[in-house]
Amino acid sequence: MFDLGNNRPEIAEQKWRSQLDFFVNDNEQQLAALAWGLQQEWAGTKEVLGIDLKPEPHFVACSLESLEKLNQNTRGQLQEILGIVDNYDQETEVVIVVIGEGQVKLINFQPNTSPPDSFAATDGDIDQLIATLETALAKYIQ
Numbered sequence: 001m002f003d004l005g006n007n008r009p010e011i012a013e014q015k016w017r018s019q020l021d022f023f024v025n026d027n028e029q030q031l032a033a034l035a036w037g038l039q040q041e042w043a044g045t046k047e048v049l050g051i052d053l054k055p056e057p058h059f060v061a062c063s064l065e066s067l068e069k070l071n072q073n074t075r076g077q078l079q080e081i082l083g084i085v086d087n088y089d090q091e092t093e094v095v096i097v098v099i100g101e102g103q104v105k106l107i108n109f110q111p112n113t114s115p116p117d118s119f120a121a122t123d124g125d126i127d128q129l130i131a132t133l134e135t136a137l138a139k140y141i142q
Helices: 009-026 028-041 064-073 079-087 115-120 126-140
Strands: 047-052 058-063 094-100 103-109
Touching (some): 009 103, 028 094, 058 064, 079 103
């Protein structure tokens, strides 16, 4: 069988991006619930849900301030991401900033069930939701 990624390190380094896409697709409602629940906890702050892939994949809070600083340090390469993070509708959309392999990926989607309704369908235990999703995430990101 022919595998394009094994002999090209730059392709292997990008593999996490497609693995992450599969994870998001398979866990859309739970991610929407988590994003909404955390936004309620973070009310009044400028935090957005993030995923840090190192050392093991885990959820983090990304402040708008830290993203702005990173944008300055990369000569404006995150400007489009900042625009989306600053202007998305939390009641209908999910935004997740992912940091991995020295790169940043933005996940932005509109779930079939709104984030507030997704959260209402859970038992409201954000810590358990994080633990469940991090366990699932570790299975996708190899």
